[in-house]
Amino acid sequence: MNLTGEELNAIGLSIKVGIWSVAAGLIPAIWLAHLLARSRFRGKALVDALIHLPLVLPPVVTGYLLIITLGRYTPLGSLLQRMGIKFAFNWKGAVIASLVMSLPLMVRAIRISIEAVDRGLEDAARTLGAGRLRIFMTITLPLSVPGIISGAILGFARSLGEFGATVTFVANIPGETQTLPLALYSYTQTPGGEMMAARLCAVSIAIAVAALVVSEIFAKRAAGRMNQ
Amino acid sequence: MIDVKLKKNFGAFDVDVEFSSESAGITVLAGPSGSGKTTIINMISGLLTPDEGHIFIKDRLLFDSGKKINCPVEQRRCGYIFQEGRLFPHMNVRRNLLYGRHSDRSRLKETITLLGIEHLLERMPTKLSGGEKQRVAIGRALLMRPQILLMDEPLASLDQERREELMTYIDRLPEQFGIPVFYVTHSTHEILRLSDKLIRVDKGRVESSGSPGGEYHGLGSSDGNGEYISVFDCKMKAFDNEFGIVSAEFHGGVIRILANTPPGEPEIRVAVKASDVTISLDKPENISTTNIFKGTIRNLEETGGHSVLVHSDIGASLAAQVSKASAVRLGLKPGKKVYLLVKVVSMIY
Numbered sequence: 001m002n003l004t005g006e007e008l009n010a011i012g013l014s015i016k017v018g019i020w021s022v023a024a025g026l027i028p029a030i031w032l033a034h035l036l037a038r039s040r041f042r043g044k045a046l047v048d049a050l051i052h053l054p055l056v057l058p059p060v061v062t063g064y065l066l067i068i069t070l071g072r073y074t075p076l077g078s079l080l081q082r083m084g085i086k087f088a089f090n091w092k093g094a095v096i097a098s099l100v101m102s103l104p105l106m107v108r109a110i111r112i113s114i115e116a117v118d119r120g121l122e123d124a125a126r127t128l129g130a131g132r133l134r135i136f137m138t139i140t141l142p143l144s145v146p147g148i149i150s151g152a153i154l155g156f157a158r159s160l161g162e163f164g165a166t167v168t169f170v171a172n173i174p175g176e177t178q179t180l181p182l183a184l185y186s187y188t189q190t191p192g193g194e195m196m197a198a199r200l201c202a203v204s205i206a207i208a209v210a211a212l213v214v215s216e217i218f219a220k221r222a223a224g225r226m227n228q
Numbered sequence: 229m230i231d232v233k234l235k236k237n238f239g240a241f242d243v244d245v246e247f248s249s250e251s252a253g254i255t256v257l258a259g260p261s262g263s264g265k266t267t268i269i270n271m272i273s274g275l276l277t278p279d280e281g282h283i284f285i286k287d288r289l290l291f292d293s294g295k296k297i298n299c300p301v302e303q304r305r306c307g308y309i310f311q312e313g314r315l316f317p318h319m320n321v322r323r324n325l326l327y328g329r330h331s332d333r334s335r336l337k338e339t340i341t342l343l344g345i346e347h348l349l350e351r352m353p354t355k356l357s358g359g360e361k362q363r364v365a366i367g368r369a370l371l372m373r374p375q376i377l378l379m380d381e382p383l384a385s386l387d388q389e390r391r392e393e394l395m396t397y398i399d400r401l402p403e404q405f406g407i408p409v410f411y412v413t414h415s416t417h418e419i420l421r422l423s424d425k426l427i428r429v430d431k432g433r434v435e436s437s438g439s440p441g442g443e444y445h446g447l448g449s450s451d452g453n454g455e456y457i458s459v460f461d462c463k464m465k466a467f468d469n470e471f472g473i474v475s476a477e478f479h480g481g482v483i484r485i486l487a488n489t490p491p492g493e494p495e496i497r498v499a500v501k502a503s504d505v506t507i508s509l510d511k512p513e514n515i516s517t518t519n520i521f522k523g524t525i526r527n528l529e530e531t532g533g534h535s536v537l538v539h540s541d542i543g544a545s546l547a548a549q550v551s552k553a554s555a556v557r558l559g560l561k562p563g564k565k566v567y568l569l570v571k572v573v574s575m576i577y
Contacts, residue, residue, distance in 0.1 A: 123275050124314040126301040128372055129329030138327075142318050 003203075007196065009175050010183035011203055013091060017179055018159040021098035022152050025106055029151060030144075032103075033110035034136065054165070055104040063168025066097060070169075093170035094177050098159035105158050106151040113147020114140060145222045153215040157208055180204055229408045230255065230376065234271050235280040243267050243432040246281075253402045253424035254409040256440075264432040265412045269380050272410065273308050274301035286375050286408075302329070307369030307407075309379040313361040315353035321364050322349045328372025335371060342404055343367050343397060359390035363397060370405055377401065379411045383418065395421055396492045420459065420497040420577060440497065443539065443547050456502040456537060457576075460544035464494045473572060480543020484518050485575040496577055502537055504574035505548035508567045509558055519570040521546065527562050528555065536560075540568060 003011070035041075036048055054062045071077045072088050080087070087093035117140050125135045141148075163181045170177040172186065184200045187193035231248035243264040249255040259265050270276035272283055274290070277298065283291040285306065290299040315324050325340070326333060340346040343363045353361060362382050369377060382398070383391045399422055401409055411422060419426060419440065426440040436444075443458045462478035467490040474485045476496055485498060511520065523542035531537050536555045538548045546568055550560075560566070 118314075120310065120312070120314050121316060123301075124308065124310060125316075125327070126275070127273055127304075127306060127308040128327055128368065129302045129305075130327070131302055134329075139316060 003199065004196070006174060007183065007200060007203075010178055010180045010200070011207075013094075013175075013178065014160055014180035015207070017091060017094045017098050017162075018156045020095045021102055021159045022106075022155045024095065025099045025103050025155060026148070026152055029103055029106035029155070030110055030141070030148065033107045033114055033151075034140070036107070037111045037114040038140075051107050052104045054101050059101065059162075059164025060168050062100060063097060063165035066093075066100065066165065066169045070096065087170070089170050089173060090176055091170075094162075094166050094179060097165040097169045098162045101162050101165050102155035102158035106155040109151035109154055110144060110147045113144040113150075116147075117143045146219050149215050149218045149222065153211050156211055160204065160207060160211075229286060230272075230410060231282075231284040232268075232272060233281040234268060234278045234283070236267060236271065236276070236278050241432060243271075245429060245432070245434045247427050247434055247437050249408075249410075249425045249427070249437075251425040252406075252408050254398070254411050254422045255425045255427065256419050256423035257410065257412045257427050257429060258414060258419050258423075259429040259435075260414055263414075263430045265414070265429060266380055267432075268429070269308075269378050269410065269412050273306045273378055274299065274304045275308075288375065305330075305373070305375045307372065307374035307377040309362065309365050309369055309377065309382045311381045311384045313353075313358075313365045313385075315356075315361055315364055315368075317353050319353075320349070321345065321351050321353070321356070324353065324364055325349075325368050325371055327368060330373055331371045332373055339367050339370055339405075342400075357390070358386045359394050362386070362394055366397070366401070370401075370407070374407065377407050377409045379409060381413055382411075383413075383415070391418075398422060399493065416457075416499065416576065420499055423497075441544070443545055456531075456547055456549060457499045458502065458544075458546045459497060459499045460546075461495065461497050464491055464496055467491075474577075478544055480521055480523070483575070484572045485577050486572045487577065491577070499576040500546065500570050500574065501576070502547040502549035504570060505546065506569040507538060507548050507550055507554070507558065507560065508569060511567055512569065515569075517569045517571050519572060519575070521568045521570075523566060523568050525560060525562050525564045525566060528560060538566075540566065542568060 032051060036044065068074060069076055070080070070087050072081060087096055121139055122135050125139050130138065161181060162179070163185070166177065166179060167182060172178050172182045178186070180200055180203065184197050187197040187200065229250055229252060233246040234243060236243045245268060257265055257268060267276060271278045278291065278293065280293045281291070282289065282293070289297055290304055291297060316327065319327070325336065340349070343366060345360065345363050345367060348356060348360060348364065356364065379398070383394055386394065395418065398409070401407060413419060423440045425438070427437045428435040441460050443456065445456050460478055462476035462483055464474060464476045465482070466475045472486060472488055474487045474491060476483050476485065483498060521542040523540040523546065526539045526541055529537040529539065534552045535549055536552050538550060538555065538560055540546050540548065548568055
């Protein structure tokens with residue numbers, strides 16, 4: 001299967017965007033998941049709803065909301081631009097769009113596994129003199145690793161499939177913001193592009209399967225550690 | 229060692245207790261399920277905050293609602309042994325043992341030897357038996373050099389054999405490690421075996437507090453079924469291997485107890501249910517019962533249902549429950565000399 005430069009660009013960009021959005025989103029996702037799972041505070045329902053909003057909104061709406069908050073002429077956007085960070089029409093914007101779309105999935109998966117950690121163990125750690133941070137780093141976090149892995153894989157897969165928010169926020173520019181789904185869509189709109197669309201389709205499947213396999217290996221290893 | 233006054237209201241249920249124990253040994257907090265035992269021990273450890281009261285441990289003020297003092301759990305230095313052990317499943321035994329913030333590595337070797345867990349260091353908790361898990365949990369708590377060891381029904385999830393085994397370890401803790409133990413249970417057997425000081429609670433209130441010897445309406449336990457029992461301490465004299473009979477000395481003479489194995493410690497504590505005690509005016513001959521005590525009736529107490537509790541002095545205090553009909557027929561009254569009979573098989577120890 002000889003892939004054209006344009007196809008390779010789209011595949012490479014997709015993987016890059018996926019990895020970056022997981023890398024940038026994972027720590028905030030863990031923090032938010034822990035906050036929602038273990039803390040009680042005013043406005044918790046609001047935070048929960050905001051995180052989950054991209055899951056229920058049409059992705060195009062999310063993309064549009066990103067334009068009006070981070071666009072070049074908005075206060076936040078111009079501030080970032082003066083700091084040298086530009087999102088409009090480049091791959092970083094695609095990362096932002098993917099991150100916002102995949103964050104609820106990551107938070108959900110991680111939150112469930114944090115909630116499954118026996119609070120009795122955290123209490124036991126406290127009686128042994130461990131403070132909050134130590135308990136989180138040595139008990140809660142390691143015991144949530146399976147959820148964190150599946151959250152990361154879900155986030156990566158979601159980024160790989162991101163279409164609506166990306167195309168709205170950063171448009172469909174080959175070599176810059178044209179990720180795999182965007183390229184695939186373009187081919188289906190081009191006469192004689194069916195063959196290339198089919199090939200990208202196969203590549204998508206391969207990447208997704210590979211990600212699943214990798215996550216299985218990690219999850220098995222994490223579970224195996226406790227049964228030595 | 230420990231001095232507390234605790235109030236906590238849960239709406240449908242409330243705890244209001246005040247007790248202290250100077251014992252450097254094992255102080256047992258006993259009571260039926262739902263009497264507030266776990267609530268009390270959790271308040272002492274700091275995992276639960278009382279509405280009102282104070283907590284002193286070894287003269288250290290850990291909580292005082294009046295002075296707005298509330299020492300956080302992680303600074304209380306109370307070793308807590310939970311019912312289920314709560315070992316960290318992702319760490320091996322060694323890492324569990326040394327998890328404590330002030331863990332004393334130099335005492336690791338001594339501690340694991342005394343607890344018999346030196347061969348388990350590299351194992352993961354899932355590969356340990358229930359008794360081993362609890363011994364590791366005890367070691368983990370001891371290694372952080374606590375001021376007191378709190379134990380909440382640590383034997384509850386173990387089978388009978390493991391219970392006996394672990395009790396020998398627990399019994400020796402105060403002496404071997406110089407640490408007072410505060411032990412929560414509802415089992416008569418554990419109370420008899422372990423307590424140096426007994427505090428009984430029911431429905432969130434203290435029922436009695438003192439040395440474990442004496443008479444009790446139920447030993448705060450569900451397995452005593454609220455029956456009236458008498459408890460006294462004795463010293464083992466001999467063990468008959470062939471028949472499995474322990475002979476022990478107490479203030480009123482010698483007592484015989486049926487036991488499958490010789491007791492681990494020479495000091496043993498025995499309980500007798502009042503309903504298992506027979507009263508006779510003459511010394512019976514040719515009878516299977518071998519525990520025959522001579523005593524004086526102190527007083528009679530009507531308990532309803534046409535039965536009477538006869539409190540007698542046989543050197544220790546022993547209560548017998550007889551029907552009102554028998555009490556009248558024998559003319560039982562305070563000051564009367566009687567013989568009290570207890571079968572060897574009815575001795576609880």
